[in-house]
Amino acid sequence: MKRFAAALLALVLLATPALAAKPKAGDTLPDLEIKDVLKPADAAYLGLPAGGKSFRLSQIKAEALLVNVFSMYCPRCQTDAPVLNAFFERLKASPQGQRIKFLGIGAGNSPYEVNFFRSKSASPIPMFQDADYALHKALSNVGTPSFFVLKPAGKGFRVTFFLEGFYENEDAFLKEILDAAGIQ
C-alpha cells in the first residue's frame, strides 16, 4: 500500500506543473559530480588535478561557486558569450577572484557541442558536458542561460542566488553574486 501511495504521489508531483518550482535561495543541492576531462588551464583555475576524468563540486578550491547553465543550442547563450567571457576575466581578476570560482554546465550538450561552443566563442570559462541532462535535472531543469551561486552546506551545497536569463547590469550582477557568496 505504501509503495502504491508513493507511486501515486510521484505521479501527481510529476503531472502538476505548479509544483515544478524554480530554484531559489535556500534550496539545497547534493555534491554534484561532473563527468568530463579537465583541461590543464581549467584544472589550474579550479584547483583540481589536471587530466582527471571527473570531479565533484566540493573538490573545487573556492568558498563559493558561480555556475552558469548554458547550451550550444541556446541563441541567447551564443550572442552573450563575449559579454560573459569578459565578465569571467573581470571576476577572476577581482580581489575575490580566488574565493568564488565560475564554471559552465552545457545542459544536454555532448563534449563535442561544449568544445565547439567554447572554441567558437574563444571562452576562458571552464565548461563541462552534461549530455544526459543529469546535472540539468539536478539543477531543476532551468532555462538557458541560468546562474546559480552555491555555498558549501553539509555534504552538499546551498543555493544563495538564482537568475534565469541573462543579467542586464553587470555591476549590479557582480555585487549580487558577491553578496550571495558572502565575500563582498
Added chain:
Amino acid sequence: MLRKFPVFLPLARMLSLALLLTLALHFTVQHAEAAQPAQNIMAAQPAQSAHVAQSVDLKDMVFDPGPLKPVDSTLKVRPGQQAPDFALPGLLGENLGRQTLRLSDYRGKKNVMLSFIPAAFTPVCSDQWPGYNHARELFDARDTVILGLSVDNLPSLYAWVREMKGVWFPVLTDFWPHGEVAKTYGVLRTNGTSERAIVIIDKKGVVRFAQAFNVNTRPDLGLIMQELDKLK
C-alpha cells in the same frame, strides 16, 4: 462473484472506502512534507517531458507535447542506396521566400543532410535548428547543405522560423500529400508527425547515413560531424 453473493457488496464498499481514506492520508502527509520550505531541489523534480534545456528566448512560445514514444516508424532507406528524389515547397533565404526545391538539384554540387523534425513550435525542434545556425561553419566546411523537413504546413513553418529568428537552410513542407516524403523515407510516425531523423546524402545522391533518433531529445552534433567527415 458479487452478483452471486450480494452479502459481499457492503464489504467491498467498505474496503474501497478504507483504501481511499488510506491513500488520502498518505498523500496529505507526504505532500505536506514535500512542501517544507527547506526544499531539496533534487527531491522536487518537475516533469521533464521532452529532454531539453529550454532557451529563455523561447519561454512560453513553444508547446510541450509531453514524453513521446522514442521511435514510431521503420526506416525505409539504407546507406548505399540511391536517395529517393522529391520536390517540396519551402521557405528560403532571409525573406523566407517561397520556392520549390528538388533533392536532385544538389546532385554533384553539395552533400545534403535531411533533418526531419516532428513538429513546429515544440521544445526540442526549436532548440535543434537554432543550434545548426550556430554550427553553420561546421556544415560549410564539409560542403553540406541542410534541408529541414516538417509535415507542418507552410504558414505554420513561416511563423515558427520567424520565431526562431530565421535559419540559414531551406525549410521544406511535407504537409500535402501528408508526410509523403517522410513515408517514403520511413520516418512518418503513426500520429502523422515525423521522426527526429537525420539522413545524409552524398554528392552522387547516395544515402550514406540514416537514423531516426529518440524524438524526445537532440541528435549529438558530434555524431553528425563524424558521419559528414566520412564523405570527404
